Amino acid sequence: MFKHWSKCSSTCVRSCRSGNSSRHFDGGVALIEAMVALLIMAVGMLALAGLHGKLRRGADLSKQRGEAIRLAQREMESLRTYSLLAHPDPANPAAGVLAYTDIETQAPNTNAGDPNSNAVFSLSRVITPWAENQSAQTAVRIRVDWVDRANSAQFVLIDSIISRADPGLSTALTLAPTALTVQGPAGREASIPVSAHDLGNGNSVFVPTRQDTVAWVFNNLSGVIIGKCTVAMGTLATGLSKEDVAACSNNTFGYLLSGFVRFSLTTPPDSSAPGSPAQALDAGLVPSASTPSHECYDDSAEVIASAGTVISYHCAVYPNNSLPRVWSARLNLSGLPLADGDPNQRRICRYSADYDGNGSISNAEHPADYVNVSTALTRQNFLVIKASESCPAGHAVNPAAGYFSNTATVLHQP
Template sequence: MKRSPRPFGRPADAQAGVTLIEALVALLIMSFGMLALVGLQGNMRRSADLAKQRSEAVRLAQQDLETIRSFSELVLPAEAAEHVRAFAQIADLKRVGAGDPESNASFTLNRVLAQRPGEPLSVQVTVSWEDRAGAIQQVIMGSFITPADPRLSGSLAIAPEGDPSRRPLGRHLTIPPTAKDLGDGHSVFKPPATSSGVAWVFNNLTGRIVKLCQLPDHGVGTDQITLEDVAAYCSTVSNSYLLSGAVRFSTGATASSEQALSPALPLSLAIITAGTSKPPAPPPHDCFSNAPLSGPVEMPEGVGYYCAVYPNLDGGAWTGRLILNGIALGHAGYRICRYSADYNGDETISNVEHPLDYVDVNGSLTRQNFLVVAGSQSCPAGRLPSPADGLFYDSKTVVHQEKL
């Protein structure tokens, strides 16, 4: 049977030649790719070796520095045990070994010590080695070592007491600044009150009220109270806390939480049962203020108040709501606001941030401030701190008391 000739296209042998050329070109391209992979693998291996060597060099340098720091005496005693090291022997300490025996490099350690009179010892440790490519690599670590008696480090195991922050006048932050330091770790403070001999003694470290005083001479000021007065007229109490702040007034046609300069009104303060579920009874307390007996009276700084709270819970904490009495509430009277905001940004109003109800308070609270506005006005929303504008506090207020 005859095969008919192909009507179109090239002969079969011509097509076979083209296919062979394409295969050779693909093989050439693949060969270049394989060569690139071989080079990449070589670089990766060298980088891995260098990383391992550098890690070992860092370990050797750190080990040598820690060996230098591990002295237990400043000067070696006459009959010291074999393992005892002294600061004075640092220069004679042997260098650490040459690294991991399974490493593919040999390490050389060099230590340089320098010390000037009255200054710490300067230490510089250099670890050198030759990498796979024959290049010299090195790691340099330095430190300062003070010739301090190692026995002083035992003080680090002693837990700090009280508030670790910087203390005004060297005592707890919550103690009123006008309190008199008695010089025995305590301060005494006489709250503002008319015809009262009440005074409180604070522990300078914890800020707690530790003694209640009833002075026979009501005219004695805080600065006149002596240790002899405390011994004669003060009795010890436990778990007693201070609650203090200011009441400001902005009772004009426009309420302002920043420019609260309206005259002060007569008022009193009390702690009542909190509005929480199954709240405990309000704690015993004594509150004093410098509010006018009749008013209004110009008081640019507002009314300052101080309450001594005596917790009645087993855990030494108290729960309750602080309110202002003696101020007429309602649209024709006044509305009482409180300065309160999420100052620390944790999305909650904690006891120190002046909530409506205090819950489980186990310390003294200060700067629990109020603002009295006209009953027809809303509590000012205030502003965030803006030092450039002279505002250094969050002036936000919220409703605390109003007549519904």
């Protein structure tokens, strides 16, 4: 009996020892698995932290690059805002006035950015004459440098060309060429007189003067005179309706020829600021075998009565019936005593110059004789001076000197 118990006990002991060993082995494996998982997670977190740092640096660098480009663009555009070609007195330039000649290479501005920015920007510009046209164009390079968060040097460059264009000519972009049928004041073709009354049906009516009994009907789109009406003396254009001129619309075809006559009876005469009192005169095409049918009116009576100095004239010229509808003739002033060399007599000059620089005087630039005119002509201006004086040479456009119009004149009638 004792022996049997011993055998049993031995068996039980072996069974107990075998069970404990299995449990210890399973616990070790679980610990290793946990450590491996923790290691993988740690590596992932390190990678995520590195990625986060790179994303932050990338966003920071993008912000800095955008600010650098903004600084470079602002500098480039500020150079384009010059208002003079050169300072009248280079030794004492006006404060706050930028001239084209001020566009020069500049030493770096080491604190060009916003003081609240997270980087310090250095801006520099290099100016070189443009190789293809050194006198009229300048090559500009703007560079902005900075150091980013990672202590790496960064920079942006902007290159452009700035042309030497007279700022005074910028307003010319708002003036439509008279040869084009474009809309001007009141949404009409630019040659139609401003005082013409819009009838609301695509036409306008114009009365040259109160002393005459004629009214012209203009097509708003083309500027062509399409009607000639008879009205009571003293009638104003604003007092006429489309019903008033319905019967006389579309009864003719004509082009407007208009301008101003000024007087400078000083010695020497001044074409820039003529201010002598006006004198009675008449405007009309010189009679010849080929002179087109026309009629001209001026407001000299009203101007003289009010002691004015500027007379306006308006002519309706009716071209031939062939295509294209054109006319050729010379416009002269009459009614003034003209005699060469006599100070009590007069000489007539015309404002005329090669305004567009094409080497010739076109019809719109007031030649001595008009040839094949096929559109309205406005601003055909004259200057009356003493017969003993010469027509003033005037000056070209020069905003730096305060000249915003070309006042050159040439002799028209001795």
